[in-house]
Amino acid sequence: MSSNLQRRDRINFRSLLTALCLTLTLVSFAGLDPAAAQEQRMRTLSVTGRGVEAIPTTQTQVALGVEVQGKTAAEVQQEAARRSSAVVELLRSRQVEKLETTGITLNPTYSYENNQQRLTGYIATNTVSFRLNTQSAGTLLDDAVNAGATRIQGVSFVAADSAIEQARKQALKKATQDAQAQADAVLSALNLKRGEILGIQVNGAIAPPPTPMYRQLAGARAAADATTPVVGGEQQVEASVTLQIGY
Secondary structure, eight states: OOHHHHHHHHHHHHHHHHHHHHHHHHHHHHHOHHHHHHHHHEEEEEEEEEEEEEEOEEEEEEEEEEEEEEHHHHHHHHHHHHHHHHHHHHHHTTTTTEEEEEOOEEEEEEETTEEEEEEEEEEEEEEEEEEEEEEHHHHHHHHHHHHHHHHEEEEEEEEOOOHHHHHHHHHHHHHHHHHHHHHHHHHTTTTTOOEEEEEEEEEEEEEEOOOOOOOOOOOGGGGGGGOOOOOEEEEEEHHHEEEEOOO
């Protein structure tokens, strides 16, 4: 009789364990969000589109250098400050944009004879950068050299900030349309239909700096080259958009 009771106890325990496992399985299915389950089962396609918008360059970015050499640090620094102030005053009177100056840097100069170093003087440098309308660049560069600038360190053509901002929006729009067209082409080839857009990633819309046109002038006598009319070109704004599309 004791043996029969033990067998019945084992059977009841197995039945209870089976029922418990079934209950836990049903609870886990019931607790799963239907929307999440559907999203997990949905097939997705990721595509990246690219957009480029070209805009005319109507402004010129200029970097001017002021360089002075002399015997003593005091006289060199004073002369560099005087020339820099004259150049900055001229630029402000012409209402240039984004006027910046790096500040005067003073360094000693040496000569080397018979393996000996000898102090010969000092050199002071300063850089002034600004932006202006391209049509006025040639005349202003000539006047800046006459005011005290000794070097035209860099000239590059750029688009206006407002034009770049509008171009960013257009480039993003083109990138989105390109991504959609790519997705439609792939799904059409597979006889599939495009579903909802499940994710959007904007990888950026940037305007790469234009290639600079550098000029080096030894002094005011070379300023005649600055009177040559400068001609701008185009600046490109690029954007990319990645779409995750269900199908």
